[in-house]
Amino acid sequence: MAVIIISFDLDGTLTTKEFDEYIWETAIPTLYAEQHNLKFEEAHKKVWSEYRTIQKNSLVWTDVKYWFERFGFKKRWQEVFEENKDKIRIHPDVKETLDKLKCGYKLILITRSPREFVDIKLSAAGLVGYFDHVFSTADFSRGVKGGSVFKKVCKILGISPAEMLHVGDDAEFDVMMPSTVGVLSVLINRESKTDIKNKTISKLGDLSAFL
DSSP states (O other), X not given: OOOOEEEEOOBTTTBOSHHHHHIIIIIHHHHHHHHHTOOHHHHHHHHHHHHTTSOTTSGXXXXXXXXXXXXXXXXXXXXXXXXXXGGOOBOTTHHHHHHHHTTTSEEEEEESSOHHHHHHHHHHTTOTTSOSEEEEGGGGTOSXXXXXXXXXXXXXXXXXXXXXXXXXXXXXXXXXXXXXXXXXXXXXXXXXXXXXTXXXXXXXXXXXXXX
């Protein structure tokens, strides 16, 4: 059965992780430091002690609204996102690849990123309009991309899993999990961390070998 839909992960696959890392590691601890009159290092330690009280793969872990409310920040998360959107960057091969693929395939996004992050990333990176559908695992009340998420996406789109190819940078959630429900999958290995025989590419342009 031929592939008609190509699905992409977002963070690490299309966009760099700089924006997310800054929000969680710098922006939030900075606000906490200002609010409690603490040095940054102490605030960072306290913020991370709070992060660790939440199960890492739960929906709350990446829910920026929850954390701003929990810490009682006066500043709105939307302001913080807007002030730091210059940190949202895409990998050099992204637009060229998407432009080519969009001519022959429907492109979708399946990401763990909450909608708040997805929306500003697509807008700031100039990727709005490339994708026919954008799915966040939060849409399915899931914190990670398990096999059930891919199965539900296929059902929504009215396709067989074998008609979808998913590409992402996480060996477990972007390769193993979609494979469990019959979705074709490819690992993009930008940092030489993991290699899966016959399923790994180093740049998006190499996807053509799987189509």
